[in-house]
Amino acid sequence: MIVLQHIIKRFEQNRIYPEKEVNGILKTIYSDFATIKRYLIEYNFMERSKDCTEYWIKD
Template identity: 40%
Template sequence: MAGKRKNRLLVLSYLATKFEPEKKYSEQDVNLILMGLIDNYVTRRRDLIEYNFLNRTDDGRLYWRSK
């Protein structure tokens, strides 16, 4: 199980590099970026938030890369 989590973190770390630091993205923009890289983009978007690779506003309208 630890290996699976490590692999997930490596994938999420890679995906996070596709977002410019300090730039704000709409959910649609985030989806478009992720769609070009992976199949299950909705789950990975949620994982990016859960594992603090991306942040978002409370209403989910804007996303940005964590520092």
């Protein structure tokens, strides 16, 4: 959880990110960016659109 709290700081509040940009940001942290992205969603740090093309920080 502490690591995820640190990672989420790389994203801005009130901004919608396309999936490609989220992947790019997370790739700079760890090569398995899909796992990090999944954890950010599962632990309610981020939300995503139903088609998984847009992501944002959860309020």
